Amino acid sequence: GAGVSQSPRYKVAKRGQDVALRCDPISGHVSLFWYQQALGQGPEFLTYFQNEAQLDKSGLPSDRFFAERPEGSVSTLKIQRTQQEDSAVYLCASSIRTSLPYNEQFFGPGTRLTVL
Amino acid sequence: DQQVKQNSPSLSVQEGRISILNCDYTNSMFDYFLWYKKYPAEGPTFLISISSIKDKNEDGRFTVFLNKSAKHLSLHIVPSQPGDSAVYFCAAPASGGSYIPTFGRGTSLIVHP
Numbered sequence: 001g002a003g004v005s006q007s008p009r010y011k012v013a014k015r016g017q018d019v020a021l022r023c024d025p026i027s028g029h030v031s032l033f034w035y036q037q038a039l040g041q042g043p044e045f046l047t048y049f050q051n052e053a054q055l056d057k058s059g060l061p062s063d064r065f066f067a068e069r070p071e072g073s074v075s076t077l078k079i080q081r082t083q084q085e086d087s088a089v090y091l092c093a094s095s096i097r098t099s100l101p102y103n104e105q106f107f108g109p110g111t112r113l114t115v116l
Numbered sequence: 117d118q119q120v121k122q123n124s125p126s127l128s129v130q131e132g133r134i135s136i137l138n139c140d141y142t143n144s145m146f147d148y149f150l151w152y153k154k155y156p157a158e159g160p161t162f163l164i165s166i167s168s169i170k171d172k173n174e175d176g177r178f179t180v181f182l183n184k185s186a187k188h189l190s191l192h193i194v195p196s197q198p199g200d201s202a203v204y205f206c207a208a209p210a211s212g213g214s215y216i217p218t219f220g221r222g223t224s225l226i227v228h229p
Contacts, residue, residue, distance in 0.1 A: 004159070033216070040125075040221065041221050041222075042120075042122075042205050042207070042219030042220050042221050042222055043160065043205070043219050044219070045216045045217075045218075048216060056216065091159055091160075093159070104162075105162065105217075106159075106161075107159030107160045107161065108159050109157060109158050109159050110157075110158075110159055
């Protein structure tokens with residue numbers, strides 16, 4: 001079966017533009033995570049969904065960041081009024097489980113966002 | 117304040133030799149650790165994990181060692197192969213019982229033929 005897919009793979013935005021990043025998790029996976037990975041850093045947690053419920057958004061860096069998963073499958077991460085510091089790779093991961101073991105997160109290839 | 121630290125940004129090893137990647141952590145509440153492997157333009161993939169009730173876990177050429185008193189773990193790859201060239205991330209749950217891992221900055225491993 002297909003893995004986690006993300007689109008677009010690359011996005012260039014002018015400062016101040018809004019962007020929307022899409023994640024298609026593995027079919028049937030309950031949990032969905034978004035991470036931000038800056039250059040030379042590890043992935044940093046942004047937000048977590050269990051089905052359509054956003055259970056944790058503590059990692060979202062500002063109110064310009066918004067995520068949704070309205071039907072419990074596809075998720076969209078939206079960034080409003082993009083800033084240069086938003087430039088990073090945005091990773092999506094899904095898991096069939098809602099709890100342990102942690103190793104069952106499957107990552108997508110990421111969307112590389114560059115804000116000029 | 118990094119709770120999971122990988123202090124070596126890169127490591128170069130000859131094919132056939134051992135690769136040792138190190139990871140230190142600060143939170144003594146961490147009870148589970150994972151290693152992920154990442155190729156360029158791909159997402160991380162799970163490699164191996166270890167629970168704090170163990171001090172060693174082995175899977176083929178990959179072995180992870182955990183030293184709880186030193187808050188240190190290491191990933192050994194024996195023998196190293198050119199296909200092992202990738203960035204390796206150490207990760208641990210953000211807090212006891214959490215499902216959300218905290219990642220280190222990664223170590224880029226290059227295995228020369």
